[in-house]
Amino acid sequence: MALKPVILCLNRAGEATAHRIASLLDAPVHGREARVDKADLFFANALDHARDLFAAGTPIIGICASGILIRGVAPLLADKTTEPPVLSVSDDGKVVVPLLGGHRGANRLAGQIAESLNATAAVTTAGDLALGIALDEPPAGYRLANPQNAKQVMAGLLSGKRYKLAGMFNWLEPLAAAPNVETAPAQPITAGYAPSCTLYEINEGNPDQQTACLTFYKQEFTLGLGCARNADPSEMWQAVQATLQEADIVPEAIASVNSIDLKADEPAILNVAAKLGVPLHLFTAEELEAETARLANPSDVVLAEVGCHGVSEAAALAAAGPKATLVVAKRKTANTTLALGVSPELLTQLKGRPRGRLSIIGIGPGQSSWRTPEASKLVTEAEELVGYGLYIDLLGPLAHGKTRSDFPLGGEEDRCRYALEKAGEGRNVALICSGDAGIYAMGALVFELLDRDVHGVSDAARRIEVVSAPGVSALQGAAARAGAPLGHDFCAISLSDLLTPREDILKRLHAAAEGDFVIAFYNPVSMRRRTLLAEARDILLKHRPADTPVMLASSLGRPEEHIRYRNLSDLQVDEVDMLTVVLVGSSRSKLAQLGEGPRMYTPRGYARKIDGDLAGVAE
Missing domain, CATH: 3.30.420.180 (CobE/GbiG C-terminal domain)
Structure with missing residues (x-):
């Protein structure tokens, strides 16, 4: 699915150019807060914003210095065959520079913009400069049968080797005009055979020797x-x-x-x-x-x-x-x-x-840098976003311009049914969850609904593609902030008795306490549920020391993030809310006092092993 470009405008000097390009491409303008007057969406930090868009696979056209875009996306550069186009355009619109994704649309976009603005397209891709076309990016309706040969063939063309083009498509005419390319009739078309063009090296010394070729089909x-x-x-x-x-x-x-x-x-x-x-x-x-x-x-x-x-x-x-x-x-x-x-x-x-698709997406605790590139890409590709309104809001610019359907807390089954039915209509729908969608979130409910024989969803919804994208869970986020509390065996327990019988929760608490697991408590309290966290504390105190470290992590990854530590015996219900993850150490967990503050960790036993090995050497 081709994504629509986003025009990034960083100052008023480039606003006119930004909106001219936006009109040409029917694309949105994203403007820097307080520095741009008119935009479809405003952002605070250009580097972070460019990075988020790039991670989601969105083509970027920045009305700014090339260096800003380069610094923004540099940490994410990995595979040139998959990266989206990135272009910079001068404020006055006189120069267009395709920086990345030249053969994935950037060079084509640069030419289109330059022609409209009467500007210069500073294309540096060797093949495009010499040949006038990108052989590894045929236009819609054509297909390259052997893209793995493109690099070798283009290198041969640029080095002056002689090639023959058998057959002709209109878009290949610039190639046929190259001085080292001869043309020949195409293979005769038999009944049903698709028109094709083949470009192959002329090997005069050994005509029978097979060389890499490119074959295009209509x-x-x-x-x-x-x-x-x-x-x-x-x-x-x-x-x-x-x-x-x-x-x-x-x-x-x-x-x-x-x-x-x-x-x-x-x-x-x-x-x-x-x-x-x-x-x-x-x-x-x-x-x-x-x-x-x-x-x-x-x-x-x-x-x-x-x-x-x-x-x-x-x-x-x-x-x-x-x-x-x-x-x-x-x-x-x-x-x-x-x-x-x-x-x-x-x-x-x-x-x-197309076949409908439901992407079940965990966006992490909320900080965009903790959101996986796969999650960002699936959100960008989706036509409609479904979820608790706060979670969709945390997507920031990725949610802009998309149909969104907000559901309140407590409407989880309605939320999942709606997302499934919309996907059943052939739409690309994203179900947005915080943390990881498979951990105390909507993933299990979606599959439960699809698996039910009665009270389930429509037949159309059962035929969709379902994709699950992992996210950084609150458990992982809290552990990273703490240090390494999950260095040894651990478990997670939800203290919400809305869906799980209270007796079952108490059984799990006793088992985890006896097993001396590090425990992450999800849904520790709510306005009406105020007793289970205190009961959990008292159960644990029967099996581990009173000074066992406990971490309270609230609003992880957000500006209001709040981290603090307590002894198990001092844990108070009133300082915990639904946005807090409670990490209780095992009997072996410790707090290391470092310059930046205490860090919680649970040793796995390396020190004992090393001491034992040294003792063996001494003997």
Whole structure:
């Protein structure tokens, strides 16, 4: 999913340029507080803001010095094949510099902006400068079959080696004009074969020697699939492979896999889409029934089962558009059907809807630097954010411009049901949780709802993709602030008896106390629950010393963060609230008095081992 760029404006001198670019790209302007008058969103710190956007995979166009953006994203640089475009533009709009992601859209954006502003695009990518195009980034509707060869081939072109281009697509014309590139006719197109262009090195000394080449295909074909419930993925994949081979169609020419929405969760269909590396698009029975007149094999049996006269043929035709025809009519195996459609036009805007996705996201305690890049990326990709309002607010700029559905505390099941049903409509939904979504949060409830036979969610919601993104839990955040209290065995216990019987909580408290675990107490108190924390303290005092260290960590990772230590015997309920994590040490936990203050740790036994080893040496 291509994300819309964000225009960063740091001062009033660049405001006019920022809004001109925003109008050109239909993109939002994010402005520095107190230094910019008009913006869609304001931020306090440019480096932090750029870093958050970059971590989420958002293209950044900064109206500022290049160095600001470089310093902002430098800690996150790792893989140039996945990083988003980053560009800097001078305040007066006269110079546009693609800094990162040149072949992932930055050079193209730079050219587009420069043309609109009558500016200079300072493109430094060697291939783009010499060839005028990026061979590893074909435009929509085309696919490079062997991207692993791109670096070697472009290096050869730049070093002056001679190449031959067999076939021609319009966007490759700048390459054909290069002095060391010859052109030749493309391979004759047989029935069903996709148009292709191949660039390969001319080896005059040894014409038979194989060298790295680049082959581009035009994506004109759509694959329609149907199957019995839980059909064997290998059966369908073998049928697809055999059909493509018989029809003389390469897999790279397939633009999409398509089916009826009832099959959105079929492993066999999902497997084919994954192996082909193309999106799965879905259609309702009504949409497929509209294709009946064009079907080669309409079936009343299929109509009775799913509400349309055909699935595979209808899906292939619906995806390829009104001018499409069938290249391969319905093929059947014991449990699967497939068909191939072809469009006379380049398939750049895929029809149908994608499979719905629900991302269950733990955003950590609230500090953006503790939020994982995966969590930020999933939030950025989501169309709608669902969660407790405070947690969504903690996302800051990542939540800007998105549909959000806030739910109060206590509305957890309603919150999860709503998120599932919205995803069931084909939307990309993010369920926002603090800490880690799988630890005392919404992850378990989502899967419980999906697993219920009754009182569950709709069939459409059961067919969605569910993604769980880990987050820094309150337990981990508190432990990091403390020092290393979890250096040995530990456990976590929720003291909320709203969902867990009080008797069960007391059993767990006694077991943890006897086991001498370090204990993290979640949900320690509320306005109405004031007794269990005191009971827990008294139970623990029967098994560990009165001076056992206890850490109280409130509002972790937020400006109002408050850390303090107490002896177990001095723990008071009134200084704890629902935003506090209580970490109780084991009988071996200690407080080290350091220059910056006390640090809590639980030794694992290395000192005893070292002392024993030294004693053995002495003997």
